Amino acid sequence: MPQPTAAEIEKLCDDWCAASINPQGGMTIGANTEKFRLLANGVVFHELSHEQLCAAIIGLSKVLLRPGLNTIVDQDHFALWSWCGELLLRPSSQMFPVAQWGIQSLYQTAIHAALANCHKPRATFGTVSSKRTQNCLFRRRSALNYAVGKNVFYSLDHQEARGSR
Numbered sequence: 667m668p669q670p671t672a673a674e675i676e677k678l679c680d681d682w683c684a685a686s687i688n689p690q691g692g693m694t695i696g697a698n699t700e701k702f703r704l705l706a707n708g709v710v711f712h713e714l715s716h717e718q719l720c721a722a723i724i725g726l727s728k729v730l731l732r733p734g735l736n737t738i739v740d741q742d743h744f745a746l747w748s749w750c751g752e753l754l755l756r757p758s759s760q761m762f763p764v765a766q767w768g769i770q771s772l773y774q775t776a777i778h779a780a781l782a783n784c785h786k787p788r789a790t791f792g793t794v795s796s797k798r799t800q801n802c803l804f805r806r807r808s809a810l811n812y813a814v815g816k817n818v819f820y821s822l823d824h825q826e827a828r829g830s831r
Contacts, residue, residue: 667708672721675709678702679725686732693736704742711749722746744784751777 670678682702688694700706704722714722726746731737754761755774762770 669713669718670704670707670709672715672717675704675718675721676725678704678707678709679722679729682729683732686738693732693734695738703740705745709742711745712752719750723750739783744781747777747780748784751781 679702682699685698685702686693686695704726709722711719711722723746726743729738729740730743751774753759755770755777762773
């Protein structure tokens with residue numbers, strides 16, 4: 667399945683938002699909304715261009731906070747957040763100069779907290795490509811590492827190396 671364009675990613679997110687609103691003004695999540703999820707539509711976050719990644723960040727931000735302060739967090743969000751964390755925190759990114767170690771540490775803590783309730787996604791997408799995507803996204807060992815213990819969570823490699831979680 668080819669990667670959706672930035673416009674298609676934006677449309678998927680907008681369609682999800684539109685499908686979630688029921689005629690009474692409330693929200694309904696089900697088959698009508700889930701067909702618009704990015705992972706289910708072949709989005710592979712680590713293969714996105716800058717434009718596509720920006721569209722995914724903006725689109726999933728719209729999906730995240732709905733009217734009435736309803737917050738809807740899905741595997742799409744966890745996958746996007748983990749990839750953005752990887753981009754910004756891996757040693758080769760050079761995003762944070764040595765003098766900004768405090769800001770880097772704060773960002774690492776924020777990513778860790780955002781992914782605390784994340785669990786390994788169900789293999790419901792069914793394609794070889796989606797399984798390869800899941801393996802790549804959820805088994806990367808540069809900045810973020812999937813760890814399974816009594817509780818399932820994401821942790822940062824450097825924290826594991828120091829023996830803390």
